[in-house]
Amino acid sequence: PKPNIDPTAVLIKAYACQRRTPLKHHNSFLTDALEILSQNAEYNDNEGRSVAFRRAASVLKALPYRVKNMEDLKSLPCLGDHSQRVIKEILEDGSSREVESTRQSDQFQAMKALTGIFGVGVRTADRWFREGLRSPDDLFRTGQQLNRAQQAGVQYYDDLQKPVTKAEADVISDIVEKAVRAVLPGAEIRLMGGFRRGKEVGHDVDFLITHPEEGKEEGLMPKITNWLEEQGLLLYQKTTRNSYLEKMDGPARAPNNMDRFERCFSIFKLQTGSERASVSGWRAVRVDLVVSPYSQFAFATLGWTGSKLFERELRRWAGQEKHMSLSSHALFDSKQNLYLRAKTEEEIFAYLGLEFIPPSERNA
Ligand code: CTP
Ligand code: MN
Ligand code: MN
Ligand code: MN
Structure with a gap:
């Protein structure tokens, strides 16, 4: 918390490797939301969209202040229209409907649980999801063929x-x-x-x-x-x-x-x-x-x-x-x-x- 920083005077470079990004920052309430959308895009095999949301989140992690209004974002790179809409909604209403409905969706939760298994990537998880499976228990119950890594992943x-x-x-x-x-x-x-x-x-x-x-x-x-x-x-x-x-x-x-x-x-x-x-x-x-x-x-x-x-x-x-x-x-x-x-x-x-x-x- 540094109350005296003038957001318009802070210069943020466009590539993450040009910036210092500490572990703890001031904007988790926004970056968590953008990273949900990034993760969801990854689950849907949309890499471009996933990286765009991740880059937007990363810019906010590098800010030496907490974002209070849209004016604070004026001179920042990597914030596309979609990310800005999400940020605006969170600043105004406390949360984003798109983020919350994504977070609670059957697909997002199943993909998170299934890709959370060691040895399971997005492609396999997606196939299982479309076959109606939702959790590690479902794999076990339906007797899915698992490779050695996935067996260990389920076991532990x-x-x-x-x-x-x-x-x-x-x-x-x-x-x-x-x-x-x-x-x-x-x-x-x-x-x-x-x-x-x-x-x-x-x-x-x-x-x-x-x-x-x-x-x-x-x-x-x-x-x-x-x-x-x-x-x-x-x-x-x-x-x-x-x-x-x-x-x-x-x-x-x-x-x-x-x-x-x-x-x-x-x-x-x-x-x-x-x-x-x-x-x-x-x-x-x-x-x-x-x-x-x-x-x-x-x-x-x-x-x-x-x-x-x-x-x-x-x-x-x-x-x-x-x-x-x-x-x-x-x-x-x-x-x-x-x-x-x-x-x-x-x-x-x-x-x-x-x-x-x-x-x-x-x-x-
Ligand atoms: N890495 C890699 N090739 C892989 C997996 C990982 O080069 N197949 C690199 C990543 O680029 C990253 C590092 O290994 O720089 C660590 O990756 P990972 O363990 O997945 O992430 P962490 O940053 O260590 O985060 P966590 O604490 O969740 O492990
Ligand atoms: Mn969009
Ligand atoms: Mn690691
Ligand atoms: Mn690792």
Whole structure:
């Protein structure tokens, strides 16, 4: 709350990667509503509309004041007609009819419940919705064919719905460090994703692993997961090999946000409760592990810190404003036709002509 800010004097840049977006901001009453519409557009496979609402919400997160009237929005970018209508209604009536009816709709609630299952994407959830299914219980009841990930998703549904706390993330960090040290001395481990941005809770815990000697990291993931499995710490894991080839990353590459590091989607069995054996137990926690060669570590760090919109905007900025192509592996400069090497995130921002934004202000 800063009462003396003149909204018309605040300059907000158009790309999220040009702005500082703190975790806590002044306009959740508006951004929550816009994000419902964004999510609903995603459920309806309308990516353009989904991103438009998400960008509008993100602009409001960067404001150093609470929006009081439409005048406050006059000089802001990324606010389309539809977003402005929604904001106006909330400012005038306290809520938006479109948002409330969306939030309460059968489709929205079912899609939220079904895509909330680990291993279930929008396409699968939509098919199930059109077949009349509404919840994880319905899948079980009707005997749907589930793949291994989805089976784990249903089995651990309740635990995986519960937010992961920073304290739990720290316990998992210790476990991952111990596992990695046991199989590859000298390796480096970094906590990524929302927790690196300063979040107090998350839907999972993300780690990036590397080794200062290039090549030592090859084939590391199976060794880590074997160690964890032997300790009885894994409830589920799926490892995918590194499939990155630098020459494919230039302008000829099809646009695909997915990186090609050696990675593991897993579910940890985390001991919980007090020392008193009678009340101790365990819970399931989603953990993502990624292994990066040292030469790509800065790009991987930038790519795995998020937020998702911040990442998307970085890539859009690189392509549209700089004729460069940014991924979690590399930065390719189309004008010079060469890869730009970087050891730190700061260097990458500098190549892109952007002011460095620290992780805690990438909550776009
Ligand atoms: N990411 C990615 N490829 C994926 C999934 C995620 O590159 N297939 C990146 C995202 O771009 C993001 C980071 O990994 O930068 C973390 O993603 P995720 O765990 O989904 O989100 P968080 O920001 O950590 O939020 P949460 O607290 O909900 O986990
Ligand atoms: Mn519209
Ligand atoms: Mn995460
Ligand atoms: Mn993740």
